[in-house]
Amino acid sequence: MTGTQKILELNAFDMKQGAAGLAPVTEALIRRRRATFGPTSMLFYKRPLHVVRAEGVWLYEADGTRCLDAYNNVPSIGHCHPAVTAAVAKQMAILNTHTRYLHDGVYAYAERLLGTMPGAISNIVFTCTGSESADLALRIARTVTGRAGLIATENAYHGNTTAVTQVSPSSASTEEQPPNVMLIPAPDTYRGGADALGPRFAKDVQHAIATLKDRGFAPAALIADTIFSSDGIFPGDAGFLADAVDAVRDAGGLFIADEVQPGFARTGEAMWGFMRHGIVPDVAVMGKPMGNGFPMGGVAIRPDLLAAFGSENGYFNTFGGNPVAAAAGMAVLDTIAAERLQENARETGAYLRDGIVALGSPVIGDVRGTGLYIGVELVHDCESRTPDRNAAERLVNAMRERNVLIGTAGKFGNVLKIRPPLAFRREHADIFLEAFAAALTAATP
């Protein structure tokens, strides 16, 4: 697969084809976007959304159409949640400065956030994005271990900085994979089976360590999003990751848990993805859902690692951990608890998954997930299991025509990614399932 093919994701509007046939207002916006963002910036869907407002699990288009959001994990507690908008508006008017001055609210948030982590992970560095967090985590791992080797899965995404792109093969790139990075297969329970998943994945990690050794590198870290989202959503059985983490630690490397996707209660089983596996990472990377849209991220870390890094290396993030971010983050944690969003993710997620399974279809090879993160793998037929990229494209766009928003994932681009805000309730799942039944009929033979 070339970079270009990867870039033009299945559910992307093709900017090069132009906007003929769309509403004149939409066409004008696309022209303005192309003029300012250039022709390669990606827009979702064959008929792009022109959004004007949002609330809870709903995005509203300019013509008044209401779209059910089953895709976005940034507005995790719901679009424009009043708890966050109020907290941000209030703090913005009082004080918004950096962490080189003392501020009570910033430490209160740090304490509250770290209180959701295992005791061993007792320090935090605030950043502005998941990418900045992953970049810092990798840098600390390399610096503290004195090693360069990195292990990630073969269609992982951990962020967009130069360094993080090297462990993010899913983001299209013509840059060569450097020899210190080893990519291993995702823990694919559909094509590889669920049996012995832990030992199998650990074996792949051990193989990567051996290959790195042949190339002259020792492992600094294994980095993984513990539900393997961009690989195609492979949560696996809770606990299976422990063997792989042991393997990398036995070789002197660290385990970095990328919590941008599974974190903040999305899996329904725990606040953090790594907790599903009964493991304690050395570093946990946070981003997207942390501030419900206020740009913020963080690196939660073992204090000995941070001290070792910080004693010789300066790191300061100007916007990171500002009082407004702290207020937004605190409102998110409060709301997850107050609205029982973890429980909702578990219950509504299971209901939605069961509903999709019940619908059935010859093109659905597998339905998997945990909490409100569901992958539906589309195949030509269930015997050959040949990935059906085109079916995924048709379905995503057929859902969009029914005003329900989903995306795709996986190295074959054939896995539907269903990842709604955690405020997605049973009534929304019902709307989703009705649309999905109709879309399946319309979009599959």
Added chain:
Amino acid sequence: MTGTQKILELNAFDMKQGAAGLAPVTEALIRRRRATFGPTSMLFYKRPLHVVRAEGVWLYEADGTRCLDAYNNVPSIGHCHPAVTAAVAKQMAILNTHTRYLHDGVYAYAERLLGTMPGAISNIVFTCTGSESADLALRIARTVTGRAGLIATENAYHGNTTAVTQVSPSSASTEEQPPNVMLIPAPDTYRGGADALGPRFAKDVQHAIATLKDRGFAPAALIADTIFSSDGIFPGDAGFLADAVDAVRDAGGLFIADEVQPGFARTGEAMWGFMRHGIVPDVAVMGKPMGNGFPMGGVAIRPDLLAAFGSENGYFNTFGGNPVAAAAGMAVLDTIAAERLQENARETGAYLRDGIVALGSPVIGDVRGTGLYIGVELVHDCESRTPDRNAAERLVNAMRERNVLIGTAGKFGNVLKIRPPLAFRREHADIFLEAFAAALTAATP
């Protein structure tokens, strides 16, 4: 200078010494900070600030003390400016999503921002921070030129990602300088004189290109903050940079203007630092003052470069260019115009500079700057010009005791960095000058 020495900046509170002697409330906050952020996170001043609110050019401590802010360039149009707080509060409650949907406000801001740039710089990629912007700019430069060589000044700071740290020698690091990076002397008008500054700096660039060539690298880019802030604030005569930019272009490299420090009207002479020099960069990097504290950044770029990069490489920034950032950014541009902040930077900056020169002192070797960015170089005596790091430390803390906030810069750590919000008016300059006179008397022999 080792990493550790560099980290413990002159105006830093020494976390390792503990908080004995400070107010109990302050001491308790420092304990909580140490417990969550670790012992290596840097706090300003020997007696750290405990801030609770801010407005315009004023920061308020918990005990009610009002501190004049002559340091912060993030709240560039003034702390908690009502135009930005209102814009953010309003848009947060309406819609805050990403750029894969169409949104009028985002393009309106992009058009407005690009309208302040030369016509050749007609595309923008939104990010969340200056670091993300610099990281992307360097990556594009390397990808599009197919070259690895980078040139920066010897005490530059361009950001905190792994890749950007390599061209940010001022941020303490034990990581080795890679062979593809060449550091050149800053255009030092104090120790090198103002004569022939353009040819001199261009010669250093040419020498770096030759050295890179010997090492097997061709230049991808020269990156510079056009007033050389962390090098010690060397704006030089307007126009001197043109020769150096010609030199890197003659060798097939790009010029990346880092506008995080001089941009958004700070120099008083132009909206962008590069405009002072009558040059058009290939890429302009934006950050800090862009959203007056709302985390946002951007890469303004020649469209052919972005298209060449984007045709083979995916880049998406989740929070970048969201409708709330666009609203904040638009309010900043509106306010710069409405409150004539560029004119104020020029006029008040000149007034403040003249006032400092008039005060005089045997330890002041040089006063330089443009607009509201002033460097005061402290020396043991004006004949030897030996940098006096300790005098800078004493003065910064003496000013803090007089409730005026400044910082330090320069490879010797002996340059006072005076960089107030652009809302800093003549009346504030008078308060500053009174405190500065007293601090000079108290802190120098």
